[in-house]
Amino acid sequence: MRSLVLHLNDAITARFGPASVKYAVTSVISVLITQAILFLLFGVMRVFSAVTSNVVATAVAAIPSYYLNRRWAWGKSGRSHLLKEVIPFWALAFIGLWVSIETVAWTQARASAAHVGHLTDAVLINLASLVAFGVVWVGKYVIFSRFMFGTPRVPDPVA
Template identity: 35%
Template sequence: MLSEEHYGRLRSLWSRFWRYATGSALTAVFSQLVLFLVFSVLRLENAKDAAITATLAGAVPSYFINRYWAWGKKSPSSLRREVVPYVLMAVTGLVFSTWFVDFSHSHASFLGTSRLTTDIVVQSSYLLSFVILWFGKFAFMHKWLFRSEPVMTSSH
């Protein structure tokens, strides 16, 4: 049986996880919409550049949604402890999603040569790249980036 303290921590973690999931869904829809407009509708950029544009467009609102809403941080952001690590995490996601979209786009002809098929492959691979990274980002933000309690160090 869980103690009151453990139950409270578990409930807090579950609540944070759902706020993270909701914020992620909002920013994913926003990024996906940017990709759709830039690549599929307006045809302003190739698949790789459109993925970069979409990821950058979603990164800033994602930071603020996660920091202030999901993790409930009220203090000013720390450049060294929060902003720089978040940027590194976002760049990792950017590199992975860009590579994944570019790889998928270059192999889309396997499924057919129509523009619709290419659009579906690009849109799907972009979304899938973020689903793949989603749990890792939560763990990183929860354990290191926005943690509430200080890290305990050994006194040995």
């Protein structure tokens, strides 16, 4: 099994590059943090509404996501550049959050209208959040790799 995983990792890394694989792993970590906090705050503790829980979960998960993306996935070190890295990262995080808020609010309204139980509602809310961020994920990768953290591409010399 271990050799299969290593072979798969090598094949994916060869096809998409190590930064792409690390970005995907970072995204999985961020999703796990977001989903755990969202389910804990809304599903278990019931301390906030679904939307507020989603905002808190996203904000908390964005912090390790930034550092993992910048340092580990894209190999950047030193001080972060406010205009080229920090502000665009948070802008993308808030775009994802906005899409997620709309999706979570819509889902909660439908779940309430259907009179589902709280556990079902909580699971649907988590799924809605996950789908919303999945939609934004590809766009963030392109922006991270081409404009923010990736190595600028040097055009091939004309032969």
